[in-house]
Amino acid sequence: MGIREQGFLRRAATNAGFVTRANAHSNIQFVSEAEASVHFCMFHSDLHEHMNMGVYFVVCDAGGSTTDTTAYYVKQTYPTLELDETKASACVQAGxxxxxxxxxxxxxxxxxxxxxxxxxxxxxxxxxxxxxxxxxxxxxxxxxxxxxxxxxxxxxxxxxxSFFNESVEIAIESIRQQMDKGCEHVLLVGGFGESLYLRKMVNSHFSGARCSITVTSDPNAKAVADGSVLWCAKRTVVSRATRMAYGSRSLPPTIAIMLITVAGKPIVSKDTVMEANEALRGEYHRSYDNSNPALGNFSVTLYGYKGAGSNTNTWKIENSCLEKGFEEVCQIQADLSGMRKGLKKQKGTKGKYYRLDFKVAIQFGDTEMKAFLEWEHGGKTFTGPAEILPNELSVTTV
Known part of the structure; x- marks a missing residue:
C-alpha cells in the first residue's frame, strides 16, 4: 500500500468520524501485509526458535488476487528481536x-x-x-x-x-527473486498459501539442507489481521527498503534528497534500506524585507521513479510532463509561522534583509513516509510538523 492509498484511507476514516484530522496520523498506523505475517508466524509457529542473528528469510503472503513477498535479515536477537528488510517487497498478480x-x-x-x-x-x-x-x-x-x-x-x-500452474509459477518466481542475498526460511501464509498444492510446489523448489518452509499451525487464523495486532505490540522490523527512488526537481544539487547529484549518482534509490527514525534532510531558506514578516507556508513536491532499468535517470520535464517512469508522489507542506525566532538579519547588495534557514527532513524507513521541519536558534535545534499530501490531495504551491 502506497502513500496515495494510505492518504485515501485516512481521509475516509476522518470523514466517517472515527478520528479527527488533528489525530489521524497518530491514531491510524499502517503495516504491510508482510510485516504482519512475520509477527503472525512468530506466534503461530516455531519460527522464533530459528531466528538467529544473520539469518535471511522470505515471507510469501499468497492471497486471493495477489502474492506479496518480502525478504528480511535478522539484525539482532537480544535484548529484542530486530529485523531489516533487504530489498523492496514484490507484489504479483497471482492467487x-x-x-x-x-x-x-x-x-x-x-x-x-x-x-x-x-x-x-x-x-x-x-x-x-x-x-x-x-x-x-x-x-x-x-x-x-x-x-x-x-x-x-x-x-x-x-x-x-493446470488450474494452479500459472499462479504457482508466478509465486515461486517472486520468491526466488527475493532470495538474491540467501534464504534459510520461507514463510508461506495467506488464503492461497493454505493450498496444499502450492505448499507442495514451494517445498519441492526451495526446501533443502539450507532452506526450510514454514506454514502456520492455525489454518483458521488470519495472518494479516492477527499479525497486525502483534505488530503493534512488538514492532520487530526496524529498517525497511524504499519501494522506489525519490527526489525533487527544484532543489539545488547539494540537497541530499535529490534523486540525482551533479555526478549523476543516485542518492535515494530503490531498495535503499533505512531505519525507521533515519531522515534525509534538504536545506531551504526564505528571505524577507522586514523583521516581522508573515512567514507563510512552504511546499515542495516529491517525485518518484519506479520505471525499468537503473535509478540513474535524470529529470526531464517538458511542458510540465515527466519522463516515463517518473511520477509525482506527494507534496510536503508546512506552516513556517512557528519559526519566527529563527530569522537572522543579513546584509546584501540591496541593503539589509532577514533570512530564515530551515531543513525539510523526510523519513522513508517506517511503514509510511513521514516528514518534519528543523531549524536552529540560539545553538539549539528545533523541530516542527510537516504534512504529506498525496498527489491527488495536493494543493497549489504557496
Missing part, C-alpha cells in the same frame, strides 16, 4: 482468484460442447462440487471424450493442477 478463473474457463469450454440450456449451464457453474461435478443429466448423459459419465464430470489430477 486463488486466478485459479478460480482458470477453472471457470475450463468448465465453460466443457459446457459449450454438450446439449444444455443457458439456465442449466449457469446453475452448474454456480453450484459445482470439487473433483466430480454433477451435471444433472442423469445416467443418460455420457461424453467419454470429455470425461463425463452418467451426468458427472470427472477431473484428472493433471487437469486440476
Amino acid at each position: 486463488g482468484v486466478s485459479v478460480d478463473a482458470e477453472f471457470h474457463q475450463y468448465l465453460c469450454s466443457i459446457l459449450d460442447q454438450i446439449d444444455l440450456s443457458e439456465d442449466q449451464r449457469n446453475e452448474f457453474i454456480r453450484s459445482g462440487e470439487e473433483f466430480r461435478i454433477n451435471l444433472g443429466g442423469g445416467r443418460s448423459m455420457n461424453y467419454p471424450n470429455l470425461h463425463i459419465s452418467r451426468g458427472k464430470l470427472a477431473l484428472t489430477n493433471d487437469t486440476i493442477s
Whole structure:
C-alpha cells in the first residue's frame, strides 16, 4: 500500500468520524501485509526458535488476487528481536482468484460442447462440487471424450493442477527473486498459501539442507489481521527498503534528497534500506524585507521513479510532463509561522534583509513516509510538523 492509498484511507476514516484530522496520523498506523505475517508466524509457529542473528528469510503472503513477498535479515536477537528488510517487497498478480478463473474457463469450454440450456449451464457453474461435478443429466448423459459419465464430470489430477500452474509459477518466481542475498526460511501464509498444492510446489523448489518452509499451525487464523495486532505490540522490523527512488526537481544539487547529484549518482534509490527514525534532510531558506514578516507556508513536491532499468535517470520535464517512469508522489507542506525566532538579519547588495534557514527532513524507513521541519536558534535545534499530501490531495504551491 502506497502513500496515495494510505492518504485515501485516512481521509475516509476522518470523514466517517472515527478520528479527527488533528489525530489521524497518530491514531491510524499502517503495516504491510508482510510485516504482519512475520509477527503472525512468530506466534503461530516455531519460527522464533530459528531466528538467529544473520539469518535471511522470505515471507510469501499468497492471497486471493495477489502474492506479496518480502525478504528480511535478522539484525539482532537480544535484548529484542530486530529485523531489516533487504530489498523492496514484490507484489504479483497471482492467487486463488486466478485459479478460480482458470477453472471457470475450463468448465465453460466443457459446457459449450454438450446439449444444455443457458439456465442449466449457469446453475452448474454456480453450484459445482470439487473433483466430480454433477451435471444433472442423469445416467443418460455420457461424453467419454470429455470425461463425463452418467451426468458427472470427472477431473484428472493433471487437469486440476493446470488450474494452479500459472499462479504457482508466478509465486515461486517472486520468491526466488527475493532470495538474491540467501534464504534459510520461507514463510508461506495467506488464503492461497493454505493450498496444499502450492505448499507442495514451494517445498519441492526451495526446501533443502539450507532452506526450510514454514506454514502456520492455525489454518483458521488470519495472518494479516492477527499479525497486525502483534505488530503493534512488538514492532520487530526496524529498517525497511524504499519501494522506489525519490527526489525533487527544484532543489539545488547539494540537497541530499535529490534523486540525482551533479555526478549523476543516485542518492535515494530503490531498495535503499533505512531505519525507521533515519531522515534525509534538504536545506531551504526564505528571505524577507522586514523583521516581522508573515512567514507563510512552504511546499515542495516529491517525485518518484519506479520505471525499468537503473535509478540513474535524470529529470526531464517538458511542458510540465515527466519522463516515463517518473511520477509525482506527494507534496510536503508546512506552516513556517512557528519559526519566527529563527530569522537572522543579513546584509546584501540591496541593503539589509532577514533570512530564515530551515531543513525539510523526510523519513522513508517506517511503514509510511513521514516528514518534519528543523531549524536552529540560539545553538539549539528545533523541530516542527510537516504534512504529506498525496498527489491527488495536493494543493497549489504557496
